[in-house]
Amino acid sequence: MHPVLKTVLQRLGLGLLTLFVVSVVIFASLEMLPGGFAEAILGQGATPETVAAFNHQVGLDRPATVRYLEWIWNILHGDFGYSYAGLGGNIKRSVSELIAPRLYNTFFLAIMTAVVAVPLSLFLGIMAALYRNSWYDRIVNTITLTTIATPEFFIAYLLMFFFAIKHRWFYSLSTVSENTPLLEHMYRAALPALTLTLVIVAHMMRMTRASLINLLASPYMEMAQLKGVPRREAIVKHALPNAWAPIATVIAFNLAYLVVGVVVVEVVYVYPGIGQLMVDSVSSRDMPVVQACALIFAATYILLNLSADIVSIVTNPRLLHPK
């Protein structure tokens, strides 16, 4: 078997295993509570009968392994179960129906951010690496360090203050619905996307710069310079083939970071995404929704890192041209 294919398959297998372990961890978190979840949610005054009734209602009275297998089997078929909200009544709220439109909104926001942030930060990072220790490098370095250290909601409110309240260029709240036309959706999601872009660009630019500087310092680059290869050619032919892996890692790492940033930013702008849903469900301890959101976030995170790994394997010159 070709070494590239073998490594890719190994990595895929490992990724699937991680996904499985993470799903077990997320499922098991509910079981870890001493005394059971029912008592925690019903309070100290709950009689054994009410606890038993609650457990029976949400299906917690069956063995954990059976419930896990059922849970994961249904999820693989797109069914995340039913929300605790409205469980006593006749209306059952399907978690999948709750999540689907919000998942679309969140991905909309994430893609909008990525389309702007990725090229911009790669450009800035490469420039900073090529002209390192120049004034440009130092200024960009200080600005990005400041941005990284600042909480997302601070940047979000700052942007909201200037662009939505001082100058009424955007809406301060990004309410969208399923009927919002595409352009209107983009316009309303612009401020959250801008906030996320600022955060991501800072991270991504710094990491691009760091990994490129690492690369440019390697002996073969010095060799290329010594044998008289023009600088442009040295970068395109010698540095770039080796740069794909670190760049892919940087992009994946930051898109994964976006997954977390999205939670806070959605809450600030009241953007109806999955992050906001998760925070609301945490407050009301609606576990099926929380677990579904956590699983989606974690799976996105793992898949992004997995694809970065695969890109770095596939573009690795040492693996591509085995001796």
Place this chain on the structure above:
Amino acid sequence: MTAQAPDLRSVRARRSLWQNVRRTLATAPISAWFGMIVIVVYVTAAIFAPWLAPYGESEVVGRAYQPSSEQFWLGTDQIGRDLFSRLIYGARNTIGIAFVTTMLSFAIGGTLGVLTALKRGWLDQAVSRIVDAFLAIPVLIFALMLLAVFGKHILNLILILALLDSTRVFRLARATALNVVVMDYVEAAKLRGEGNRWIIFKEVLPNILPPLITEFGLRFCFVFLTIAALSFLGVGIQPPTADWGSMVAESKTLITFPVRTFPYIPAPFYPALAIALLTVGINFVVDWFLHKTSGLRDEK
């Protein structure tokens, strides 16, 4: 033996610790100085909060939403508590909780990391695989989920974040300790019959301290920002405890009203600025420290 001791003691380093500190500080760039001053101010505010704050932490002193004045420097909040006093108490609560959490996470992660590096074998395998699974889930998401399970209690928050963060510390401690445990002096200590505790705390730990201290600064920032984010989302530190994250959330609607008195800054920006200033300050110091200790670039 005793006869030689005075000789050895007379051959001492030319500079004392204090002189070295002063020499190092003299080379610090402006950004690092800025960071250090910020940290000192914050720590002072946190320690001496009851003496510095004009009013009590959750004391209602006037009408709600008063603008800044001679009496209330930054105005009052939604139920008439003095914002300036709450900002100062917030330093104590937010920084204190983040500090305790980070210490706990280093105690767990650091000890386990060094221990597994020392022992290897099945313990190392087991702990490393568990940590790998934890690393595959973002901290904020995991913390949100666990808070939903265990409830929004301050103790839960500290334990959950310390546990999640310790997995990150574990990885660094194990990686750096692996280079040290193969050293001859560790071997010598083992042959001398020293116990695990001695080897971990007297042989290995002092040698991996510089990277761990740098990491402490970064992890503290991370924990601090996570706590602020969780409190902002309403699932972290609960009222009436003064805390910067929840103060931003409580006053967020005020951003839409124009401010007509002196600082001209809407109320949610005070706590948000307080958070940002501290993390920026720590990052500047850590950045300088990284440059100094290894010339290595920080890569998260």
